[in-house]
Amino acid sequence: MAIDERADRIDAAIAMAGRSVSRRDLLKVAGAGVGYAALAAIISACGGGRATTPPAGGASVAPGASAAPGGSGGAAIQPPATAVNLDFWNPFTGGDGPYLKKIVDQFNSETPNVQVKFSTQKDLYGSLHAAKAANKLPQVSIVHLDAIPQNASDGIFQPIDDLISALGLSEADFTEDVWKNGLWKDHRYGVPLDTHTLSFYWNKALFRTAGLDPETPPTSKDDFVAAAKAITEKAGVPGFMVVQGGGGANFLLGIEWATTFYQGGGEWTNEDFSESLINSQAGVDSSNFWKSLVDDGISPKGTESDTEIAAFKQGKNGMVMSGIWETNGYIEALKDDLGAGPVPQIFGKGVWSGSHNMGITTREMSAEEKQGAQYFISWISEHSLEWAKAGQIPARQSVVNSAEFKALPVIPDIQKQQADARFFPPFPAAGDALFGPQGAGQAAVAAVTGKKDAKAALDEAAANITKQLKENKAKYGF
Amino acid sequence: MTAAAAPPPVAGTTAPTRSLRRIGETWYAGYLFILPHFLLFLFMVGLPFFYNLYIALTDYTFGGEAQFVGLENFQNLANPDDYHFPVFWNGVWNTILFVLTSTPLLVGAGLGLAVLVDGKYRGRNFFRALFFAPWTLGIAVVGLLWWWLLNSQSGLLTLFLQGLGAQSVSWLTTNPLAWFSINVATLWWTVGFNTIILLAGLQAISPDLYEAASIDGATKWQQFKAVTIPSLRPILLLVITLQVIASFNMVGQSQIMTGGGPGNETRTALLYMYETGFTNGGQFQLGQAAAMGLIVAAMMVVVSIINFRVFRSDEA
Numbered sequence: 001m002a003i004d005e006r007a008d009r010i011d012a013a014i015a016m017a018g019r020s021v022s023r024r025d026l027l028k029v030a031g032a033g034v035g036y037a038a039l040a041a042i043i044s045a046c047g048g049g050r051a052t053t054p055p056a057g058g059a060s061v062a063p064g065a066s067a068a069p070g071g072s073g074g075a076a077i078q079p080p081a082t083a084v085n086l087d088f089w090n091p092f093t094g095g096d097g098p099y100l101k102k103i104v105d106q107f108n109s110e111t112p113n114v115q116v117k118f119s120t121q122k123d124l125y126g127s128l129h130a131a132k133a134a135n136k137l138p139q140v141s142i143v144h145l146d147a148i149p150q151n152a153s154d155g156i157f158q159p160i161d162d163l164i165s166a167l168g169l170s171e172a173d174f175t176e177d178v179w180k181n182g183l184w185k186d187h188r189y190g191v192p193l194d195t196h197t198l199s200f201y202w203n204k205a206l207f208r209t210a211g212l213d214p215e216t217p218p219t220s221k222d223d224f225v226a227a228a229k230a231i232t233e234k235a236g237v238p239g240f241m242v243v244q245g246g247g248g249a250n251f252l253l254g255i256e257w258a259t260t261f262y263q264g265g266g267e268w269t270n271e272d273f274s275e276s277l278i279n280s281q282a283g284v285d286s287s288n289f290w291k292s293l294v295d296d297g298i299s300p301k302g303t304e305s306d307t308e309i310a311a312f313k314q315g316k317n318g319m320v321m322s323g324i325w326e327t328n329g330y331i332e333a334l335k336d337d338l339g340a341g342p343v344p345q346i347f348g349k350g351v352w353s354g355s356h357n358m359g360i361t362t363r364e365m366s367a368e369e370k371q372g373a374q375y376f377i378s379w380i381s382e383h384s385l386e387w388a389k390a391g392q393i394p395a396r397q398s399v400v401n402s403a404e405f406k407a408l409p410v411i412p413d414i415q416k417q418q419a420d421a422r423f424f425p426p427f428p429a430a431g432d433a434l435f436g437p438q439g440a441g442q443a444a445v446a447a448v449t450g451k452k453d454a455k456a457a458l459d460e461a462a463a464n465i466t467k468q469l470k471e472n473k474a475k476y477g478f
Numbered sequence: 479m480t481a482a483a484a485p486p487p488v489a490g491t492t493a494p495t496r497s498l499r500r501i502g503e504t505w506y507a508g509y510l511f512i513l514p515h516f517l518l519f520l521f522m523v524g525l526p527f528f529y530n531l532y533i534a535l536t537d538y539t540f541g542g543e544a545q546f547v548g549l550e551n552f553q554n555l556a557n558p559d560d561y562h563f564p565v566f567w568n569g570v571w572n573t574i575l576f577v578l579t580s581t582p583l584l585v586g587a588g589l590g591l592a593v594l595v596d597g598k599y600r601g602r603n604f605f606r607a608l609f610f611a612p613w614t615l616g617i618a619v620v621g622l623l624w625w626w627l628l629n630s631q632s633g634l635l636t637l638f639l640q641g642l643g644a645q646s647v648s649w650l651t652t653n654p655l656a657w658f659s660i661n662v663a664t665l666w667w668t669v670g671f672n673t674i675i676l677l678a679g680l681q682a683i684s685p686d687l688y689e690a691a692s693i694d695g696a697t698k699w700q701q702f703k704a705v706t707i708p709s710l711r712p713i714l715l716l717v718i719t720l721q722v723i724a725s726f727n728m729v730g731q732s733q734i735m736t737g738g739g740p741g742n743e744t745r746t747a748l749l750y751m752y753e754t755g756f757t758n759g760g761q762f763q764l765g766q767a768a769a770m771g772l773i774v775a776a777m778m779v780v781v782s783i784i785n786f787r788v789f790r791s792d793e794a
Binding site: 129130132133147151155245247249250303304307310428429431435437438445446451464468471472475 | 537539540541559560561564565625629630631632646648650651652733734735736737738739740741742745750753756757758759760761762
């Protein structure tokens with residue numbers, strides 16, 4: 001608590017530090033969206049304690065009210081007849097943790113026979129691996145979509161095809177790409193809890209200063225560049241800041257690069273995951289687009305990771321593309337001046353996304369324990385409305401289509417791009433192809449800073465990723 | 479008479495004294511003395527080392543079953559076509575670069591500060607404590623502190639420079655400034671340790687030597703060269719060796735302050751080892767990471783041996 005109070009006194013910039021450091025940790029972990037898995041718990045608490053309370057309209061909605069209309073529901077799975085205790089691990093060390101804990105608390109009070117202990121792990125996958133070696137795995141854990149192949153191969157998670165078929169879950173309950181890429185060697189290991197997309201935010205006050213309509217955000221490349229130029233020239237602050245360095249650069253520029261890469265029709269690999277294709281024309285165009293914003297004087301040179309976020313909160317940056325988990329911080333900083341929505345289509349449709357899934361581990365458990373774990377997962381999946389308040393888009397279509405979700409601030413505006421959400425393909429270390437020390441994010445940074453030619457940098461990265469894919473194919477047999 | 483006055487020898491009291499003395503004279507007395515530390519060493523350093531050797535020969539990843547893979551992990555690091563090769567050896571080069579820049583800086587500055595706080599003046603204990611204080615901090619604190627001082631958009635130094643009307647400087651995202659910043663942060667953090675050790679060395683030098691030198695007309699600088707440095711040689715050797723090892727082990731400054739960037743230019747071998755062995759992105763390749771660790775350890779052994787040789791030949 002004292003830490004949160006301190007965070008309030010130190011300016012918004014401090015909150016940002018937690019994310020900067022945490023992201024570095026995180027991108028090695030999975031490259032997915034919780035911006036909080038922190039190097040130092042203190043700092044992450046600073047970053048996380050700042051979530052706003054949703055307006056009364058949203059808060060008054062009981063999460064339980066969002067039962068799936070027309071969905072298959074959890075009817076097929078019942079709580080076990082005898083009482084069981086479950087451990088549930090998750091990586092949410094920041095401000096989003098309490099939202100999930102609230103759902104779990106509600107579950108515990110409604111389900112006397114299944115009592116779930118909510119346990120947050122700073123380094124989730126490191127902890128899971130260590131727990132596996134010590135035979136101390138929890139029964140249930142969050143797993144990022146792109147971390148499934150690695151962690152399933154390492155024997156951390158077990159297939160849950162039986163649960164999926166018992167619940168009658170299918171692609172129609174989620175979005176296409178998250179469902180498609182959740183399959184590892186013909187098995188499913190997780191039920192998607194959310195999707196977190198790259199999102200587009202703009203400062204309405206700066207739009208007005210620049211003579212732009214604050215209610216009509218840019219949706220195309222030309223509109224976007226024109227708006228950015230207008231703000232840079234007329235408002236005296238950058239219209240858009242391209243991250244060119246700093247510890248989070250591979251991640252922050254990486255998810256923007258991946259978005260325009262997807263939009264240009266880019267694919268990470270060939271059909272059988274044996275060759276990296278990041279150096280395709282889509283990749284080169286993607287790098288060059290972000291570079292042009294720097295070369296044309298729209299973005300300041302040398303922008304460091306996270307400073308674009310801080311500047312946006314201070315009203316010194318006209319537009320920003322950030323992970324959706326930044327939403328609460330932006331609402332708090334800009335209030336009514338915040339505009340949010342789908343990322344402009346620079347080259348077409350497509351937006352970088354990640355997804356938290358709920359999985360059952362390989363820990364030895366009784367039939368009752370397993371039944372309890374299955375019931376818990378299906379229950380949480382249907383009651384994920386509260387999770388949207390943490391700045392995440394619930395993965396279940398039934399929740400997203402509910403009136404309660406649509407009444408939430410900001411998040412539903414961003415959710416409009418849901419159909420364009422794209423995810424990493426299912427092979428081990430897929431996230432590393434973007435965020436790793438030899439990934440596409442690194443190559444994009446080298447290109448926007450003019451250190452290397454866009455094509456040459458991507459060629460080099462692609463060659464290394466292909467080598468890694470070949471070794472992994474031999475090792476994991478996919 | 480005398481025989482009657484003498485107390486009769488009591489077997490129980492004299493025997494232990496005798497046997498203790500005997501133990502002191504035995505061949506194994508020395509071993510008994512080192513036994514406590516040896517046990518600690520065995521369990522905290524020895525066994526982990528051999529376990530590490532074993533892991534390096536497998537494809538262990540915490541989970542799954544570890545397969546024996548022979549020297550494959552080492553071959554990967556020797557094969558330019560392997561994807562670990564460029565980042566690892568680039569990391570080794572970065573590590574060497576840091577050792578070469580930080581060692582003279584930290585030993586030189588440590589010696590200078592030691593001489594300064596060795597003088598007889600009021601408040602010297604305050605300065606001794608002041609210089610040593612940062613050493614007690616953890617790397618997470620030190621790294622974040624310097625990140626907040628130096629980051630180019632909202633760092634304290636940046637705001638200060640902007641206040642003076644200067645352009646902001648990319649202290650952490652361009653080289654050679656990134657390496658300069660890491661060196662400065664490391665200097666601030668650990669120079670106090672070297673200072674304290676060297677100060678102890680300085681105080682062990684007999685004042686007679688300085689007195690004799692000054693009677694012979696030696697200036698302060700000549701005294702420093704002819705008395706201080708030669709007398710300090712064993713301590714200097716220790717400090718340099720410890721500093722080389724500490725610099726070889728640098729991970730946190732890069733990880734926190736620069737994230738290994740720009741590019742991979744400040745990513746050290748051990749940072750890459752950590753990422754390979756203990757992160758999901760690195761696929762928990764503990765076998766591969768263990769091999770990296772052994773290669774770096776072997777380099778440290780070689781450097782330490784050279785270090786000792788150089789100083790010994792100077793003595794002769």
